Each structure stands twice: as structure tokens, then as C-alpha cells.
Amino acid sequence: MRFETLAIHAGQESDSSTGAVMTPIYQTSTYRQDGVGKPRHGHEYSRTQNPTRSALQACLGALEGGGHGLAFASGMAATDTVMRLLQPGDHVVAGNDVYGGTFRLFDKVLRGFGLEFTFVDTTDPESVADALQPDTRMVWLETPTNPYLRITDIRAVADIVRAGSQQTLLVVDNTFATPYLQRPLELGADIVLHSTTKYLGGHSDVVGGAVVVKSQEIYDRLAFLQNAVGAVPGPLDCFLVLRGIKTLAVRMDRHAANAAAIAEFLANSPAVKEVFYPFHESHPQRRVAVRQMRNGGGMLSFTLHGGPPAAIRVAEATAIFALAESLGGVESLIEVPAAMTHLSTAGSPLEVDASLVRLSVGIENAEDLLADIGSALSTA
Ligand SMILES: Cc1ncc(COP(=O)(O)O)c(C=O)c1O
Numbered sequence: 001m002r003f004e005t006l007a008i009h010a011g012q013e014s015d016s017s018t019g020a021v022m023t024p025i026y027q028t029s030t031y032r033q034d035g036v037g038k039p040r041h042g043h044e045y046s047r048t049q050n051p052t053r054s055a056l057q058a059c060l061g062a063l064e065g066g067g068h069g070l071a072f073a074s075g076m077a078a079t080d081t082v083m084r085l086l087q088p089g090d091h092v093v094a095g096n097d098v099y100g101g102t103f104r105l106f107d108k109v110l111r112g113f114g115l116e117f118t119f120v121d122t123t124d125p126e127s128v129a130d131a132l133q134p135d136t137r138m139v140w141l142e143t144p145t146n147p148y149l150r151i152t153d154i155r156a157v158a159d160i161v162r163a164g165s166q167q168t169l170l171v172v173d174n175t176f177a178t179p180y181l182q183r184p185l186e187l188g189a190d191i192v193l194h195s196t197t198k199y200l201g202g203h204s205d206v207v208g209g210a211v212v213v214k215s216q217e218i219y220d221r222l223a224f225l226q227n228a229v230g231a232v233p234g235p236l237d238c239f240l241v242l243r244g245i246k247t248l249a250v251r252m253d254r255h256a257a258n259a260a261a262i263a264e265f266l267a268n269s270p271a272v273k274e275v276f277y278p279f280h281e282s283h284p285q286r287r288v289a290v291r292q293m294r295n296g297g298g299m300l301s302f303t304l305h306g307g308p309p310a311a312i313r314v315a316e317a318t319a320i321f322a323l324a325e326s327l328g329g330v331e332s333l334i335e336v337p338a339a340m341t342h343l344s345t346a347g348s349p350l351e352v353d354a355s356l357v358r359l360s361v362g363i364e365n366a367e368d369l370l371a372d373i374g375s376a377l378s379t380a
Pocket residue numbers: 074075076077099101102142146173175176194195196197207208209326
């Protein structure tokens with residue numbers, strides 16, 4: 001089955017007891033046992049297994065071409081669980097333009113547990129090679145990055161990691177691209193991570209996370225951690241993500257068509273200094289983006305000649321684009337990362353330009369969105 005069919009059917013069979021076509025929300029914490037230690041259907045307790053979560057996990061595994069999916073209570077819960085594969089003293093090479101919350105977890109929490117981090121510009125694979133140490137156990141990529149939409153050549157970095165220690169895991173946060181646009185496991189990554197809060201859920205009504213791996217051994221370790229740590233999503237949240245995934249392909253095509261039109265419009269606006277959109281001709285890693293992504297996605301950012309005050313004025317002046325954090329929903333959002341989503345990077349080498357505005361372009365009518373952005377830009 002191809003992607004669009006898998007998105008609707010993978011892991012989801014009509015319910016055996018009622019024939020219900022949609023996966024039921026198994027809102028239960030526990031399961032009746034036939035005898036002591038004899039669970040009737042292999043389920044004992046919902047932190048360990050829940051049928052709605054199992055359907056989501058199977059679907060995620062199929063979409064990433066990996067096989068083994070695991071769902072979590074948030075993208076950060078997924079990240080934290082993945083990091084527990086490491087031991088104190090281990091070294092991690094991470095991108096220098098990762099989501100602010102990922103940076104906060106690495107820098108403010110996990111350093112305290114003895115992990116060491118080197119943040120590098122992963123758009124240059126050689127800088128990853130230079131940062132590798134004998135004790136490097138993980139390389140953490142985000143591509144496209146949040147908020148600069150920088151692109152890293154996943155296959156090139158995977159080759160570098162493979163040429164080093166066999167024990168080094170390559171993790172790719174695939175939240176911005178989704179498996180419809182990009183499949184990191186096929187490009188050599190060991191672990192793919194998602195905030196399902198974003199495009200997979202797709203409707204800004206759920207917080208969730210996911211991890212997909214190919215290796216049975218890594219899966220077994222992560223499944224153990226998923227249960228041991230317990231940062232699991234509830235069944236209703238799993239249902240919402242499953243439902244969102246069904247329309248992922250059509251949504252992503254529309255997000256990308258709208259975003260490409262807005263990127264072009266912004267690039268021609270005298271108020272705009274720089275536009276960051278992976279498939280725009282001005283993007284420095286456009287060639288890599290076109291090679292490893294199906295389209296440019298729905299995220300873009302731009303800076304203004306008017307600096308931070310202009311960024312704030314524009315972000316506060318739109319009518320359809322809602323001023324809000326998060327991304328990936330059907331509705332368009334606008335924000336100023338330095339003052340909102342990426343506040344945690346202030347004063348660090350990852351600090352974001354305060355004149356940067358980030359758009360999560362929704363699937364509304366493109367002309368309406370262009371008119372909204374156009375009128376907001378007039379305040380810049
Ligand atoms: C790229 C990326 N990764 C991870 C996360 C964290 O996900 P969550 O907010 O679901 O914990 C986010 C959230 O914005 C993100 O943008």
C-alpha cells in the first residue's frame with residue numbers, strides 16, 4: 001500500500017466485537033484477566049498497552065517505513081524518553097537551531113544528569129564530523145529546523161555517523177516535514193521523532209509525541225522505557241492523532257501550496273529582509289531540500305528591515321493568521337519566536353533574531369492569506 005492508503009488503514013481494522021470502522025477509544029486503565037497472570041487479550045494495564053495507542057503506533061511505524069512506532073504524551077516526552085537511552089558521561093552532537101524546548105531540555109535538564117552536548121551547524125555535515133568524539137553516542141538533527149527552516153542532508157550525516165562509532169545513534173526530529181514529505185529512516189537515521197501535536201494531529205486539538213525505529217533492539221529498549229517512564233498519551237489523544245493522520249497527505253499538499261505562494265509574495269515585499277522557505281529559490285539548502293523532501297511544507301519565517309518592533313507590529317496586525325505558539329494545524333498561525341516559542345534560547349549561542357517572524361501556513365484560501373499578510377506588512 002502507498003502512503004495515502006496506509007495513512008487511512010495501517011494499524012486500523014474494523015472492531016472485531018462491533019464492526020465499528022473507526023478505531024474505538026478504549027478509555028480503560030485496566031483489563032480483566034482469565035486467571036492470575038493470564039490477561040485475556042495480552043493487555044494488563046494501559047500504561048503498558050492500550051488498543052487505541054497500539055493502532056496509532058502501528059500506523060506511525062508504517063508511515064515512516066520503519067515498522068516500530070511508539071506514542072508519547074508530548075513531543076518533549078518522546079524526546080526525554082529517547083535521551084534515556086544514554087548514560088551519564090555520554091556526548092551528544094545536536095543541531096544549533098533546534099526547537100527551543102529541545103534546547104532547554106538538553107541544556108537546562110540533561111546536562112545536570114551528566115550528558116554533554118555540542119551544538120553545531122548541521123547544514124554543514126563536516127561540522128558534525130568535526131564534533132564527533134570517542135564518547136559521542138547520539139547525533140540529534142532537526143530538518144527543517146524550527147524556526148529558520150534550515151535543511152540538513154540526512155544521508156550525508158548518516159554516512160558520517162556510520163563511519164564513526166557503531167554505537168552512535170542518529171536521531172531526526174521529523175516534526176516539520178512529516179513522513180509524507182521526508183522519511184529519515186530510509187536516509188539512514190536510527191530513530192525518528194515527532195511532535196504529533198503538529199501536522200500529524202493537524203487540528204490544534206491534541207498534544208502528543210511519537211518515536212519510530214527500524215531496529216528491533218532499539219525498539220525493545222524504547223518500549224521498556226516507554227512503560228518504565230510512563231509518559232504515555234491517553235486513548236482519546238491517540239484517537240485524535242489517528243484521525244488527523246488520515247488526511248495528512250491532502251493537508252500537506254495544500255499547506256505547501258499556500259506556503260510557497262506566501263514565500264514568493266514576501267520575497268517581493270520591500271518591507272521584508274530575508275525569507276526562509278525550503279523550496280524557495282533563495283534558500284541556501286534548496287537542492288538538498290528538493291532531494292529529500294516531497295514539497296517545501298507549510299512552515300516559513302522571515303525578517304523585516306524594520307527590526308524587532310516591526311516584527312511585533314506585523315505579528316499583532318493579522319486577522320486570519322492567529323497570533324499563537326505551535327504549528328501544523330489547518331488554521332494559519334503567526335508568532336515572533338525570540339519572544340515566544342524560543343525564549344529559552346535568549347543569551348545562548350542558539351539565540352533567535354528578534355526581528356524574525358514565523359508563519360505556520362494553514363489550508364485556508366491562498367488569496368485570503370495573501371491579503372491578510374499584505375495588510376499586516378503595511379504596518380511594518
Ligand atoms: C520541531 C519540534 N520538536 C519537538 C517539539 C515538542 O513537541 P511538544 O510541544 O508536543 O512537546 C516541538 C514543539 O513545538 C517542535 O516544534
